[in-house]
Amino acid sequence: MKFTDGFWQLRPGVEALYAQEAYDVWQTDRTPDGPGLVVTAPTSVIAKRGDTLNRPVLTVTLSSPLEGVVRVRIAHHEGGRWHGGFALPGAVEGGAGEAAATDDGGTITTGGLTARVTAGAPWSLSFAHGDRVLTSSGHKAQGYVKLAPGAQVDRGIVDNSRTGAPAPIERVFVHEQLDLGVGELVYGLGERFGPVVKNGQSVEIWNADGGTSSEQAYKSVPFYLSDRGYGVLVNDPGHVSFEIGSEAVERVQFSVPGEVLEYFVIDGPTPKDVLTRYTALTGRPPVVPAWSYGLWLSTSFTTDYDEATVTSFIDEMAARELPVSVFHFDCFWMREFNWCDFEWDPRTFPDPDGMLARLHDKDLRVCVWLNPYIGQRSPLFAEAAERGFLVKRADGSVWQWDLWQAGMGLVDFTNPEATAWYQSHLRRLVDQGVDCFKTDFGERIPVDVEWADGSDPQRMHNLYTQLYNEAVHAVLVEKRGEGDAVLFARSATAGGQTMPVHWGGDSTSTFVSMAETLRGGLSLAYSGFAHWSHDIGGFEGTPDTAVYKRWTAFGLLGSHSRFHGSGSYRVPWAFDEEAVEVTRRFTHLKMHLMPYLFQAGVDAAATGLPLLRPMLLEFPDDPAVRHLDRQYMLGGDILVAPVFSEAGEVEFYLPAGEWTSLLTGETVTGGGWRRETHGFDSLPLYVRPGAVIPWGARSDRPDYDYLDGLTLRVFPGGSGARDVTVTTPDGRSETFTADLSEVTR
Template sequence: MNTYNVDFREGECWYGLCADDGVHFPLTEQSCYSADFSVNRTVNQVCPILISNKGRYIYSDSCFKIEAKDGRLSISTEGAVELIEAGSTLKETFLEAAKEHFAPQRGIPPREFFDTPQYNTWIELRYNQNQEDVLKYAHGLIENGYPAGILMIDDCWQKYYGCWEFEKERFPDPKGMVDELHGLGFKVMLWTCPYVSPDSPEFRELRNKDLLTKTEDGKVSLHEWWDGYSATLDLTNPIAILWYDMKLRSLCDKYGIDGFKFDAGDARFYENDKLSLGMADPNVFSELWAKFGLNYKYNEYRACVGCQGYPLVQRLADKFHSWDEKGMASLVPNTLTQGIMGYAYTCPDMIGGGEYSFFEGEGLQNRLDQELVVRYAQCAALMPMMQFSVAPWRVLSEENAVLCLRAARLHTQYAYYILTLAENAGKTGEPIARYMEYEFPNEGFEKVTDQFMLGDKLLVAPVLKKGQTTREVKLPQGRWAFLGEKMYDGGCTVTVDAPISVLPYFERR
C-alpha cells in the first residue's frame, strides 16, 4: 500500500471523487473527511479524481482511501497516484483532466432524456407493476398536460430475476401495451439488473455453464441485496455477457422496447465474489456493468465506477422524501459533484424522492409534504434532466399540481439550450450543471454549493428549505435578469421573493 500526501495551497478547494458525498465537498484546509473507495460501498458514482481550483488535479487508475485532515490530503492505494499541474482555475484544470483521462466517447444519450421530463412507474406502482396501471399512468400524464417522453417501467414487470420476460398475468399483452405507449409518443425502458434468482431454470443453466461468480471455495456466490438473495452474472465472461444481451435484445425485437434502466451493479454486492473468469475486483465488476449499457442508447445507471465521458445517463441515488441531506439538500451539491467527476448526463432522482418506503401504507396524504414535491420539481427543472414518478395530480392539491406542471414546462422551454450543452459535453466533457466557481473563478464562489450554473448562461438558485419564501442569491460580476425581467448588477448578494410559485433563476446579460 502506497501513501501520497498533498498539502493544501492557500485558498485551495478540491472537488470530485464521490457523488454521494457531494454534500461534504469541496474539501478545504478545514475539512475533516475520510473514506475508503478501494471498494465503492456508496450507492452512487465514484471516480478516482480530485480537481483543484488552484490549477492541479489528482488522478489514479484505481480507487483509493483518502483522508483530509489538518490541511493535508493523504491518499493510500496499491496503485500509482498522479498529481498534475494544469491550468489555473477549476474550469481550466477540469478540461485538461477530461482531455487526458476521460475524453468523451460515442456521442451523447438520445435527445428525449434532455428535452422532456422522464417518467418512472416505481412510486406509483412499486412491486405491483402491471399493464393496466402502466397505461393508466401514461394516459394520466398526457391528460394532465405533461409532454410524452421516456417512460421507465420499473422492477417486477419480469417473472423473476434472470427470467427477463413479462409476467403474463400482470402483462397479458406486452406488445399491445408498448405499441399503445409508442402511439402516445413515449419511449419505453424496462428495469433490469445483473442478478439471477436461485432455484430457477436460469440459475441452473448458468451455473452448469460456469457463468456465475463464485466464492473462494468454488461455490456459486449468493449475496443479499435490497430484494433478497441472488446469484450474479460473471460480467468478465463474454459468454455470460452474450447470454444477457440476447435476453434484452429479444425484448427489443418482440415488443419494441427502446432501452433499459440498469439498476444494482453496486460494487459492494460483489465483495464475496472471489472467483470469476477475469478475476475482477468489485469495482471492476461495477465498471463492466456500466460499459454493458453502451450497447443500448436508452440507458440509465445509478451505481458506477469510472466510465467518465461515456453516453451513460447517471442518476442520483434514491432520495428520501425530506429536506435534509438524504433528500432535497443533497440535490444541488451531489449533481455538481457528478458533473465535475465527468458525468455530465445526470438526473436528480425522482421528484419528491425515489425512496419508496415513505409512500407505502395508509395515510399518505397526511404524511406527504406537498411543498417538498413542488420545490423538488422546481430544483430539477433547470438541471440536465428531470424525472417524475409519483403522480402530482393524484397526491397534490390542484394548485400545487399546476406548479409541478409549470416546472415541467420550464424544462421544455429551455430544452434547446440544455441539448446544446449536452452536445458540448459530448465534445469537451464539460458539465451541464456547473459549480459557480467553475464559471466565475476568484469571485468568492469556491464553497457555494446551493446555487449553480446551467451552462454559462443561467444561474439557478432553488429554494431548498421548508417554508422559505425569499432567497439570498450571490451574483457574479455582470448584469443579471431575474426571471428574464428585473435587472440586477452583479458582484453582490441579493434577496429575491420566492413564494412557492417561483423558482429563482437569473439570465446572464
C-alpha cells in the same frame, strides 16, 4: 486511511518508510508513455556506500500520457502484483512529454505543465504551470507503510463492505501526500452528499449502496479538482483512501494497498480546462438523444400497477398538458423473486408486445429496470450457474446471498460468454419495443470471490459497474444507434461518464435530502460527469406537497428529469392541483430551453463540461463562489437557486454584472448575496449578463426542429456580438451572430 499519530509519531502497529532523497535521476524511453524519468528514492539519506545496503528504496517514474498530464508511478517492489489502472482512451501513443535529466535533477514538460524532481535531499517533486507551482510532494510525502497484526488504523467501509464477508486485511500500502496552499479547496471524488468542499474529510473510494444521507457513495471516483487549477487522478480502480487536509492538514494524502501507487496530475489553468483534460484522458460522453431530456414518469417501486394504471397516468398527463417523453417500468415489471429473468410478469402484463406498441402509439419511449443479479427462483439461475456465468467462490461454488433477491447470484461480466448471454436477453427486449434501460445496483460486489478472467477481487469491486454498464450500453448502441442510446444508471467509477445518464440514488422525501441530492450532483459534476438526474420528490417515503412542488422546479432544471418514488405514485395530481400547475410551468419551460440544453449536451461530448455546473467552473476568479453548494449554473448562462423551504425563502449569490430573471424579466445588479421569497411556481432563475439564449418554439416535446420558429433572446449586460450555435436532434447545426445591444426580455 490515517497512519500517523500527530505530526511526529505513527499509530501503534504502523511502520512507515519515506522517500528521503532523489539519489539519482535518469532519462528513459521505457515508460508506458515513452520519454520519461526514473528516480531512485532511498528511504534514508545515503551518506556513504554502506548506507545503500539493507535499505529499501522507492522507484519513482515520471511520464506524460497526454499533453498537460503527468503520470507518477511509485513502486516499492516493481515485481509486486499491480492490478492495473483504468482504461485511458485519451492516452497518446508514444506519450506527450519531454524529459530532461541533469545533475540537479530532472523535468518532464508537457504543454504548460512541468514536473520537477530535485536531486539530493530532502525529497522534492513539484508540479508547476509556467512559473506558478500548483502542488508538490515533499518530506514524508511518498511512503511505503507496513501494518502489524492489530495495527490501530481504521479501514472504514472496506472493513464492512456489505458483501457477506469482510475484505481481506491488507498489510502494506503506498501513499503520496500533495501540498495544499493557503486557502486551497478540493472538490470531486465522485457523487458525495456531504459538503461539496472536501477539505477536512476522509473519503474512501469504495462503491456502496448507502443512500444519499450517508458518507457512502454509489459513484466513487478517485479524482479531485483543486480551485488552484489542477486535478489529480489516482489510477487505481480498487480501494483508494483519501485524507483531504484531515490527517495532515497541509496536504491531500491518498493511499492504496499493495506495492505500487500511480497517479496523474492534470493541468488547467482553469477548473474547466482541468475537466476538459481529465475527460480527454478517461473518456467523454456521447450526445444523448433529445427525447431523453423530456420528463420521465415512473410506476414507482413497490406500487401496484398494470397496463391500465400506466395508461391512466399517461392519458391524464396529456389531458393536463404535461408532456411526458419516457415511461419507466420499475422492478415489478418482472415477477417477484425472479429478478432478473427479463420476462414480463404474465399475471400483470399478459400482452407486453401489444402494450409496448400502444405506448409507442402515444409517442412515448419505454424504459425498463434491470440489475446484474439473477434470483434463485428465476429459471435463468440454473442455466447461468451451469454454464459458469455467475461469480464463484474460491471453492468453485456459486456466490449467493439473500439481500435483495433470495439466493441471488451475480453475473460475471469478466466472462465474455456470460456478457454475450446477458446481452442476448436485452436484445430481445429491445426488439420487443424497449427503448432504454435503467441499470440499477452494481455497488454490492463481493471481494471473497474469484472472477472468470482472474481479476483481483479488490479491483473488481468498483470496476464491476463499468463492465455492467458497458454491456448494456453496447446493446443500445448496436440496436438503436450511437445517437439514440441512453442509460439511467446508479453506480459508476472513473470513465462512467462515457455511458450517460446517471441518477442520484435513494434520497428521502425531505428538503434536507433535496439539498444533499444537489450536493451529490455538484460533486459528480466536479468528477467529470456531464449528465445527471435524481428522483423528483425524493425516493423513500412520500413527500408533502411543499417538498414535491419545490423539488419539481429543481428537477426540471437539469439535464434529465424523472418522477419516481418507492411506495407511492408521483403523478402531480396525487398531491394537489397547484402541483399540476408547477409541473406544467417548468416542463414547458424546459421544452422551450431545449435548443440551449441540447447544445450544452453536444458541447459536453466535445469538451467534457457538465450541464449542471458548480459556480466555480463559470466564475473561477470570484472567491465568493468557492463554497456554494445550494445553487448552480445550468449550462454556461443560467443560474438556478432551488428553494429548500415551504415558505419560499431563499438566499443565494449573484456574481458581478447585470442579471435578468428568466421568469419575470426583472434585472438586478450582482456582486453580492440576495434574499428572495418565491411561490411554488417560481425560484431564482437568472440569466448571465450579456447572454444569448436560443429559445425553442414548442412546449409539448423535447425532440423537435429547434431551428423552426427559433428566437434568440438577447439579455442586457454585454457588449459587441456573440456567436450562438444551435444543433437540432437530427444533427443539423447553424451558428447565429447576435448583437448584444438588441435586448429582448
